[in-house]
Amino acid sequence: MLLQAVPNVLEGYMPIGDITVIGLCLLMAALLSQMHIFKDKSFRLLLMMLVSCAAASVSNVMLFGVRTQESCPVMLIYGLRLVHYTMLTLSMVLYIRYLLKAMWVRTYVRKRYDLAVLLLLAAGVAVDIAGTVFRFGFYIAPDGHIEDRPSLFLIPNLLFMTLMLWLLVRYRKRLIRQIFWSLIGTDVICVMIVAIQEYFGQTSYTGVAHFLPFLSILFLFHSNPYDINTGAISESFFYDELDEDRSDKHTLILMSCIMMNFSKALQQSKDLSDVFRDFFRVHMRQATLYRFTNDRFILCFPRSYDVRQDREIEDMLEEFKEHYKRFALDYKIVIMETNPEVVSGADYLRLIEFAEQTMPFNVIYRVGETDIRRFYSNSYILSQLEDIVQNHDLDDERVLVYCQPVFNISTNKYDTAEALMRLRLEKTGMVYPDQFIPLAEQHGLIHMMSLIILNKTCGAIRTMMEDGYDISRISVNFSTLDIRYEGFCQEVQQIIDRNQIPYSKIAIEITESRSEYDFNIMKGKVMELQQLGIKFYLDDFGTGYSNFERIMEIPFDIIKFDRSLLIESGRSDSSRYMVSTFASMFNQLKYSILFEGVENENDEESCVSMSAKYLQGYKYSKPIPIEELHKFLEVKV
Ligand code: C2E
Ligand code: CA
Numbered sequence: 315m316l317l318q319a320v321p322n323v324l325e326g327y328m329p330i331g332d333i334t335v336i337g338l339c340l341l342m343a344a345l346l347s348q349m350h351i352f353k354d355k356s357f358r359l360l361l362m363m364l365v366s367c368a369a370a371s372v373s374n375v376m377l378f379g380v381r382t383q384e385s386c387p388v389m390l391i392y393g394l395r396l397v398h399y400t401m402l403t404l405s406m407v408l409y410i411r412y413l414l415k416a417m418w419v420r421t422y423v424r425k426r427y428d429l430a431v432l433l434l435l436a437a438g439v440a441v442d443i444a445g446t447v448f449r450f451g452f453y454i455a456p457d458g459h460i461e462d463r464p465s466l467f468l469i470p471n472l473l474f475m476t477l478m479l480w481l482l483v484r485y486r487k488r489l490i491r492q493i494f495w496s497l498i499g500t501d502v503i504c505v506m507i508v509a510i511q512e513y514f515g516q517t518s519y520t521g522v523a524h525f526l527p528f529l530s531i532l533f534l535f536h537s538n539p540y541d542i543n544t545g546a547i548s549e550s551f552f553y554d555e556l557d558e559d560r561s562d563k564h565t566l567i568l569m570s571c572i573m574m575n576f577s578k579a580l581q582q583s584k585d586l587s588d589v590f591r592d593f594f595r596v597h598m599r600q601a602t603l604y605r606f607t608n609d610r611f612i613l614c615f616p617r618s619y620d621v622r623q624d625r626e627i628e629d630m631l632e633e634f635k636e637h638y639k640r641f642a643l644d645y646k647i648v649i650m651e652t653n654p655e656v657v658s659g660a661d662y663l664r665l666i667e668f669a670e671q672t673m674p675f676n677v678i679y680r681v682g683e684t685d686i687r688r689f690y691s692n693s694y695i696l697s698q699l700e701d702i703v704q705n706h707d708l709d710d711e712r713v714l715v716y717c718q719p720v721f722n723i724s725t726n727k728y729d730t731a732e733a734l735m736r737l738r739l740e741k742t743g744m745v746y747p748d749q750f751i752p753l754a755e756q757h758g759l760i761h762m763m764s765l766i767i768l769n770k771t772c773g774a775i776r777t778m779m780e781d782g783y784d785i786s787r788i789s790v791n792f793s794t795l796d797i798r799y800e801g802f803c804q805e806v807q808q809i810i811d812r813n814q815i816p817y818s819k820i821a822i823e824i825t826e827s828r829s830e831y832d833f834n835i836m837k838g839k840v841m842e843l844q845q846l847g848i849k850f851y852l853d854d855f856g857t858g859y860s861n862f863e864r865i866m867e868i869p870f871d872i873i874k875f876d877r878s879l880l881i882e883s884g885r886s887d888s889s890r891y892m893v894s895t896f897a898s899m900f901n902q903l904k905y906s907i908l909f910e911g912v913e914n915e916n917d918e919e920s921c922v923s924m925s926a927k928y929l930q931g932y933k934y935s936k937p938i939p940i941e942e943l944h945k946f947l948e949v950k951v
C-alpha cells in the first residue's frame with residue numbers, strides 16, 4: 315500500500331533535526347561516561363531524559379524512512395509514531411520530576427506529582443491509541459491516506475508545559491535567581507522553536523526543543539569541576555569515585571601531596587604552573603588528579619602489580635624532589651592503597667590527614683594497615699570522648715583514676731600521689747593518656763574529663779580519710795585549656811565541696827603556659843585557688859623553654875623536674891652541675907623539688923644529692939588504680 319503523506323504530520327518534516335539530536339545524544343553519552351561530573355541520584359533522571367530524547371528521534375527518523383515503502387506494515391507506522399510521541403512526552407515528564415527534586419519539594423508532595431504526571435502520560439497514550447482505533451485521531455484510511463487532526467499528544471504536552479511553568483513559579487524561592495531565570499529561559503526558547511516551526515509548517519525541530527532542557531540541567535546542576543590551571547578535578551568527586559570504587563573491588567593508589575602556599579605561588583610564578591602541568595602530563599596517564607581546598611592534591615590511579623609501576627612511582631617522587639629544590643614549597647606526601655577496611659571515601663581523606671598530623675614536612679610517608687587500625691581506633695576513642703562529654707556524668711565509669719604514690723624524703727613515707735587518667739572502653743579495653751589526651755585537647759573535650767578525674771580523686775581521698783589513712787594530698791593534672799575556662803575556680807571548688815574533703819587535700823599540676831595571655835589567666839586563677847589552700851605544682855619542668863621570670867611570678871608550691879632532666883644530669887659533669895644548680899636555686903627560693911621518673915637506685919641517689927624533697931617513679935610504683943593507693947599509706951594513729 316502506498317501512503318499519501320498528509321501535510322501536518324509528515325510533509326513538513328525533514329529528518330535533519332532528529333539526526334542532529336541523535337548525534338548530540340551519542341556525543342553526550344560518550345562525554346558523560348568519560349567526564350567527571352557531579353553524579354548524584356538525580357543524575358539517573360538526566361540519563362533517562364537523554365535516552366528518551368534519543369529514542370524519540372530514532373523512531374521519528376525510522377518513521378520517515380519507512381512511510382513511503384510500499385511494503386511497510388501499517389502497524390509499524392502506528393508503532394513508530396506512538397513511540398516517538400510517547401518518548402517526547404516522557405522526556406517532559408522526566409524534566410518535571412527532575413525539577414521537583416531540584417526544588418526540594420517534599421517527598422510526599424513529589425510522589426503525588428509523580429503519580430499525576432505518570433497517569434497523565436498513560437492517559438495521553440491511551441487516548442492516542444483510542445484515536446487510532448475509533449478514528450478520531452491519527453489513522454491510516456483504507457485508501458492509504460493518513461489522517462491526523464491536531465495531534466492528540468498536543469493535549470498532555472500543553473498540560474505538562476503549563477505544569478512545569480507553574481511549578482517553577484510556585485517554588486521559585488527554592489532556586490537561586492540565576493537558575494530560576496535560566497530554566498524559564500530554556501522553556502521559553504523551547505516554546506519558541508515549536509511555535510516558529512508551526513508558523514513555517516515544519517515539524518523537524520521538535521526533537522531539538524525536547525533536547526534543550528537536558529542540556530540546561532546538565533549545565534546548571536551537574537557542573538564539570540575541571541580546573542584549567544592545574545588539570546585537577548574538585549574534591550567532591552574524589553569521595554564519589556572512592557565510594558564507587560568500594561563496590562568495584564580493584565585497588566587504587568592514592569598519592570596525596572600538600573604544599574604550603576601552593577595557590578599563591580601558582581599565581582605568582584608562570585614557571586611553577588608550567589612545571590606542574592608538565593609533571594602531570596607525563597605522570598597522569600590513567601590517573602585522576604583531585605584538588606582540595608587547602609592546597610592538597612591527590613593523584614588516584616589503579617594498582618597494576620607490575621614492577622614497572624613501582625619504578626614509575628619512584629621516578630615520579632624523585633622528579634618531585636628535584637622540583638622541590640627549585641621552588642622550595644614545603645610538602646608532605648602520603649601514599650596509600652585503597653583498602654576494604656576503610657569505610658568511605660571521606661575516610662581516606664581523614665586517614666591522610668591523620669597520618670600528616672605526626673609527620674614532619676618534606677617527607678614521604680606510606681600509610682599501612684597499622685595506620686588504618688590506629689585511625690579507626692582513634693575515631694572510636696574520639697566518639698567515646700564526645701559521648702562522655704555529652705553525658706556530663708562526673709562518675710562516668712569509662713574514666714578511670716590511676717595514681718602513682720610519691721615518696722616524701724623528709725618524712726620517709728608515701729603521703730602524696732599523682733592522679734593519672736585512663737579510659738576503659740568497651741571495644742579497646744584500657745586506653746593510655748598518649749592515645750587520648752592530645753585527641754581530647756584538639757577537640758576541646760578535655761575539660762569534662764579533668765572534672766571527672768578531680769571528682770573521682772576527691773571521692774577516693776574521702777574514702778581513705780574515712781578509713782583512717784594518712785594522705786596529705788593528691789595532685790590532679792589540668793591542661794591550659796581547663797584553666798582558660800571562665801568558671802574554672804568555681805567548678806574546682808564545687809567538686810571538692812560536694813565530696814566534703816578539705817581543699818588542702820587537692821593539688822593541681824599545670825605545665826608552663828606558652829603565651830602571655832594564658833600566663834596572665836593562669837596567674838590569677840592560681841592565686842585565687844591557693845587562697846583556699848589548694849597547692850600548685852609546675853609539671854614537666856625542663857621540657858620546652860622555661861622562662862624563670864614567669865615561673866617566679868606564680869607562687870608554685872612544688873616544681874616537678876621532668877625525667878629528661880634526670881637523664882641529662884647523668885650525661886656529663888657539666889649537665890649534672892646545671893641540673894643541680896637549678897634544683898638548689900629553686901630550693902633556696904622555698905620551692906620544693908619533685909623528681910619524676912625515678913626508675914632505680916642510681917636515679918634515686920642522684921635525686922637525693924640534688925636537693926629533691928619528693929621522688930616519683932617506677933622504682934617505687936607504677937601507676938596503680940587509686941583504690942589500691944592505701945597499700946602505700948600509713949594508718950593515722
Ligand atoms: P605526666 O603528668 O608527666 O605524668 C607522668 C607520666 O610518667 C605518667 O604517664 C607515668 O606513668 C609516667 N611515669 C611514671 N613513673 C615513670 C618512670 O619511672 N619512668 C618513666 N619513663 N615514666 C614514668 P601516663 O600516666 O601515661 O601519663 C602521661 C601524661 O598524660 C602525663 O604526663 C600527663 O601529661 C597526661 N595526663 C595523665 N593524666 C592526666 C589527666 O588526668 N589530665 C591531664 N590533663 N593530663 C593527664
Ligand atoms: Ca603530671
Ligand code: CA
Nearest residue numbers: 853854874910
Ligand atoms: Ca610530668
